[in-house]
Amino acid sequence: MSEDACPNCKKLEAQLANVLAELQDIKARLGLNSTTSHQPPSQDKPWTPKSERQKTGRSSGAQPGHKGKTLKMVEHPDEVVTLPVTGHCGCGQAWDTVTVSDELARQVLDLPEIRLHAVEYRAQVKICPTCHRREQAAFPAHVPGQVQYGPQIHGLAVFLNTVHFVPLKRTAHILQAICGASLSDGTIALSLNVAAERLAAFETELKTALLKEPVLHADETGSKVNGTLAWMHVVSCRQLTLYGHHEQRGYAALKDMDVLPRFQGTLMHDAWNSYFQLSAQHALCNAHLLREWRNLDEVHGQTWAGELRSAMQLVYHENKAGTLTAEGRAAFLGTFDALVQAGLDANPAAEPIAGQRGRAKQTRGRNLALRCQRHRDKVLRFLHDKQVPFDNNQAERDIRMACVKRKVSGGFRSAEGGMSFCRIRSYTSTLHKQGMNIWQGLVSIFRNDVLMPNFSH
Structure with missing residues (x-):
């Protein structure tokens, strides 16, 4: 082969090596699953092993000493139905004439009939007989219009949509079927906006409490807004959760949430480059x-x-x-x-490729x-550091629900809707972590007396 052909041969050899490296990388990617990469378990084949836990030899299910939950009878039933003994004994004695010697009880625990409970407020109007001045009694603050739904209906709508990810139309169908409330999509969306506005003070206190924690966890996942990729972020610990929604994945989103840029403790994360721009100490998952x-x-x-x-x-x-x-x-x-x-x-280390810009x-x-x-x-x-955990499972558990939301009801119609969802979800997640009743908390929002979690644990 001529000397002039040698440079072409070297170029072809370099191209072939590059193609072979890309092929190997593609094969490796095809073989990835949740046990060998960041791929979620939902994308694994059914036979792929799911856990990194070491075998203990114990049988599956509850272990000895586990405190079980058994359906128990209530002490004061709402209704008692007495079942009399009727007819005659084999000897001919009529049971109606025999004194009851004992009673055996069984209970059925069920929901009462669910229907709208209408409360009508009538404001009295009086006219002074002396000066003819007209005076009217004031309606309560939660009764601003002629007809409106009460805090429990609004709380249930938010509970279904935000806690259990039921889409707006299906939420409306459920409320109609169960209690006859004909809420429109717009009314439910308004309930979400009102809840988010009234939780502004909660979010402020939550951010202050997170800054006092020695260790925080952070993670993020994709979230669509009208079909456009956005990002849901979480900053959390064992007792507190803060969600944020932003069009970017990087530092701009962390700055907008206004916690991690000011945090001076230890931040556990998965080595996403944006986290390394923070001044906190770092721990990797x-x-x-x-x-x-x-x-x-x-x-x-x-x-x-x-x-x-x-x-x-x-x-x-x-x-x-x-x-x-x-x-x-x-x-x-x-x-x-x-x-x-x-x-x-x-x-x-791979050698730089001639004619190719940037690092190899x-x-x-x-x-x-x-x-x-x-x-x-x-x-x-x-x-x-005994306070630092081995992994970032806390944040991954907290962000997992955002993935469920994305699968069940898709994305958000607006960026404001995403931010409202995150604020409400921060509230319900924090209540859940502290063993507080989420339903009571949501109803308290619409009574304008927000049930606050403990920020000084």
Whole structure:
């Protein structure tokens, strides 16, 4: 082959190598599932294992000592139906003439008839006989119009739509079928707006309380507004939840929520780059790392990832059980560093491609090893700070309901609707975490006497 053809051969070889790398990446992506990536379990094949938990040997279901829930009889029933003994005994004695010696009771617990309860307010009008001045009694503040629905109907509409993600039309159908209330989509939307407005003070106190927490969790997921991609964000802890809705996924959304830019504690997240712009201390979710290490080990055959995954699982369980010694911790840290270096050696840096601008694309294995090396202190923070958890499951549990909302009733008709939903959902989630009654809380909003959760736990 002529010398002039050699540059073309090298160019073809480089192109072929690039195509083969892309093909390998595509194959790897096709093999991903929830155990080896961030893919949600709903997209897994039915036979894919679902859990990272270690087998305990115990049978499934409730364990010995578990406090069960049994339907019990009420002490004071609302209605008593006496069932008399009638007829005659075999000897001919009429049962009507025999004194009752005992009664056996059984109860049926059911809902009463559900219908609208109409209360009519009649404001008296009087005319002074001396000066003929006309005076009228004032109507209550919650009765501004000629006819309106009460706080329980509005609370139920919000409960169905925001807590259980029932779409507006189906919410209207349910209310019509159950209690004969003919609410329009607009009336339900108005209820949501009123609830959001009256929860403004709650949200202000919630943000103040979150800033006092030592550890917060953060996550985000896609959310449509009129078919356009937007983002729902969550900042939470064990007792408090704040949701936010924004057209962007990055720092602008965090700034708009006005919590994390001011937070000085430890923030647990999944290594999304926008979080690293914050001044808080950082801790990374190790559940994400376990899945990525598993993928490298099982799909790409990189044993260093499998060994590191096993070592991390072992030290996590020992640390959780309180059996991890100082020597064991030091040994694990040495193992961690050695295996991460092995990952870098197994995935050498890709050379820049001639004529291609920007940095050369690195392999999945190298990027993961680099992340573990660069953010070593954040990955292992749970070993040195007892307040920091191992994973970001708190935020993922809180954001999961937004995914259910997206699947069940789609997106929002407006950005304002998304923000109203998030504020109401922040309220109901916080009530639920603190064991308070969500229904009573929603009704209290429309009585203009909002039931507040505990912000000083």
